[in-house]
Amino acid sequence: MMRSVAVIGKKCLHRHTVVLKGNPRTTLCWERSFAGASSDDCREKLSRKVLQDLKLDDAIGLFGDMVKSRPFPSIVEFNKLLSAVAKMKKFELVISLGEQMQTLGISHDLYTYSILINCFCRRSQLSLALALLGKMMKLGYEPDIVTLNSLLNGFCHGNRISDAVALVDQMVEMGYKPDTVTFTTLIHGLFLHNKASEAVALIDRMVQRGCQPDLVTYGAVVNGLCKRGDTDLALNLLNKMEAAKIEANVVIYSTVIDSLCKYRHEDDALNLFTEMENKGVRPNVITYSSLISCLCNYGRWSDASRLLSDMIERKINPNVVTFSALIDAFVKKGKLVEAEKLYDEMIKRSIDPDIFTYSSLINGFCMHDRLDEAKHMFELMISKDCFPNVVTYNTLIKGFCKAKRVEEGMELFREMSQRGLVGDTVTYTTLIQGLFQAGDVDMAQELFKEMESFGVSPDIWTYNILLDGLCDHRKLEKASVVFESMQKSKMELNIFTYNIMIEGMCKAGEVDNAWKLFTGLNGVKANVVTYNTMISGFCRKSLLQEANALFIEMKENRTLPDSCTYNTLIRAHLRDGDKTASAELIKAMRSCGFVGDASTFGLITNMLHDGRLDKSFLDMLS
DNA sequence: TTAGGGTTAG
Numbered sequence: 001m002m003r004s005v006a007v008i009g010k011k012c013l014h015r016h017t018v019v020l021k022g023n024p025r026t027t028l029c030w031e032r033s034f035a036g037a038s039s040d041d042c043r044e045k046l047s048r049k050v051l052q053d054l055k056l057d058d059a060i061g062l063f064g065d066m067v068k069s070r071p072f073p074s075i076v077e078f079n080k081l082l083s084a085v086a087k088m089k090k091f092e093l094v095i096s097l098g099e100q101m102q103t104l105g106i107s108h109d110l111y112t113y114s115i116l117i118n119c120f121c122r123r124s125q126l127s128l129a130l131a132l133l134g135k136m137m138k139l140g141y142e143p144d145i146v147t148l149n150s151l152l153n154g155f156c157h158g159n160r161i162s163d164a165v166a167l168v169d170q171m172v173e174m175g176y177k178p179d180t181v182t183f184t185t186l187i188h189g190l191f192l193h194n195k196a197s198e199a200v201a202l203i204d205r206m207v208q209r210g211c212q213p214d215l216v217t218y219g220a221v222v223n224g225l226c227k228r229g230d231t232d233l234a235l236n237l238l239n240k241m242e243a244a245k246i247e248a249n250v251v252i253y254s255t256v257i258d259s260l261c262k263y264r265h266e267d268d269a270l271n272l273f274t275e276m277e278n279k280g281v282r283p284n285v286i287t288y289s290s291l292i293s294c295l296c297n298y299g300r301w302s303d304a305s306r307l308l309s310d311m312i313e314r315k316i317n318p319n320v321v322t323f324s325a326l327i328d329a330f331v332k333k334g335k336l337v338e339a340e341k342l343y344d345e346m347i348k349r350s351i352d353p354d355i356f357t358y359s360s361l362i363n364g365f366c367m368h369d370r371l372d373e374a375k376h377m378f379e380l381m382i383s384k385d386c387f388p389n390v391v392t393y394n395t396l397i398k399g400f401c402k403a404k405r406v407e408e409g410m411e412l413f414r415e416m417s418q419r420g421l422v423g424d425t426v427t428y429t430t431l432i433q434g435l436f437q438a439g440d441v442d443m444a445q446e447l448f449k450e451m452e453s454f455g456v457s458p459d460i461w462t463y464n465i466l467l468d469g470l471c472d473h474r475k476l477e478k479a480s481v482v483f484e485s486m487q488k489s490k491m492e493l494n495i496f497t498y499n500i501m502i503e504g505m506c507k508a509g510e511v512d513n514a515w516k517l518f519t520g521l522n523g524v525k526a527n528v529v530t531y532n533t534m535i536s537g538f539c540r541k542s543l544l545q546e547a548n549a550l551f552i553e554m555k556e557n558r559t560l561p562d563s564c565t566y567n568t569l570i571r572a573h574l575r576d577g578d579k580t581a582s583a584e585l586i587k588a589m590r591s592c593g594f595v596g597d598a599s600t601f602g603l604i605t606n607m608l609h610d611g612r613l614d615k616s617f618l619d620m621l622s
Numbered sequence: 623t624t625a626g627g628g629t630t631a632g
Contacts, residue, residue, distance in 0.1 A: 079623045114624040149625045185626045254630040290631040325632040356632050
């Protein structure tokens, strides 16, 4: 590449002129063509307005007319058409039209070459783009900034980001003046290749070379940094901008504020909000919505409500996003009444709810087992031509499954397919879980098979639910087969996977196998549930020594026992007739602030009745 | 007549 670009030099400029002069054919033809109706037609068809909404078929037809008309229309007309086709992203077609032109003896000019180089780049055919650049330069055309920016874009989107950086340096050395397009293209490429620090360094390098980056360039870097959560670096850039007397605008401030808030620096976000006000930058509905939404999600309702009244007072009107964000936050915190009030308020303000609004409300109704209202909301949105997407369906399906109405969930699943929506991993996982809970083991397994055959990849949660369902329904053998295939696959098993299998084995009486699994957790850390399950497995087999040993081990491994750990052990020791050990455990449990659970109370009551225990035990428990 | 990516919120 560098060799090709290295030949770009001043001497080309001379030849450039010569070639343009030496290309009188198109000029002459064009002059003559004023008399020809067909060429006039073409020219009319190529007017800017027509080109804007030109259809692909018309473009091809037009090209056919153009190559048939004699004399040929000028190269400018061809360039306009090629450009229009390139805008339709039909890059291959542009290339083939270019080839046809050459076959017909219609010479390309600088613009044609630029368009074609761009097309090769967009098709990731870097070598062909470079070859064409070489050819073009041999003919004496000096690439201009647009040609080089296209090439730069090609490098950025191909895997040649270091060549992209080098190209910009070389452009500067050769006297080209990189423009905003050059920089935003390179910056975008750097972020695409995870080179955030190089993007920041680029800004410094530009300044060093006496090339002051503009607002757009800064904006691109700030945006890229914020998307990665590098808010410190973004704030540094804001300071740099200020030092360079480039005033950040509301978009840049909103970007940083949003990012600060999302990464849990909400107070810094609020401070920056004040700072932008002090600098005379007026926040807009987006600045407010983003802050309000984050604050609500963190439960900072009073701050959020202060901002809301603030924005209304300043006539910055909340829009559908503001309302939806609020509704969603209220719903997630279980405040459905408030969410419904907000919904009424937005209707009163003639703000149309959108798919987010409806989906949040449907979620709210589902969370409160108000399935009929959820369904009603779902039908309402459709009646308003706001069509549910896979997320909306998943929400409602989950609601029905949780309410043990898996049949209706399945019905929705079929309905979404009819609407042309494809279920995703969440859809299938939810339904598989619902089917297992409803005891429909066969259907659950069938759905799992369907999901695989439809190319929807099960994730670790899908597998965990499958394992759990199989174990719950006494299909440990089948679960073990699945588990082994998971171990062999690249999938990372989590502690839930192990907990499910350990529990399944213990419940099936296979404590030895469960213990084997427990001692062979592949780099996964046991949690309190893992210990509880194993301890309970030992207790079930009256292996109290093992259970006690594990209880000690879990404390040594800094896994805090919970109410379940204590209750399991207490019951086991009571059944074993060891009153002393039980009494000690009860004391220890109480000192941790836990109490006896229903099973423990039940057992003690029974033992009181048949005289195995005296009343002091009951007093100890409560 | 040629190029980039947008500009931010649920």
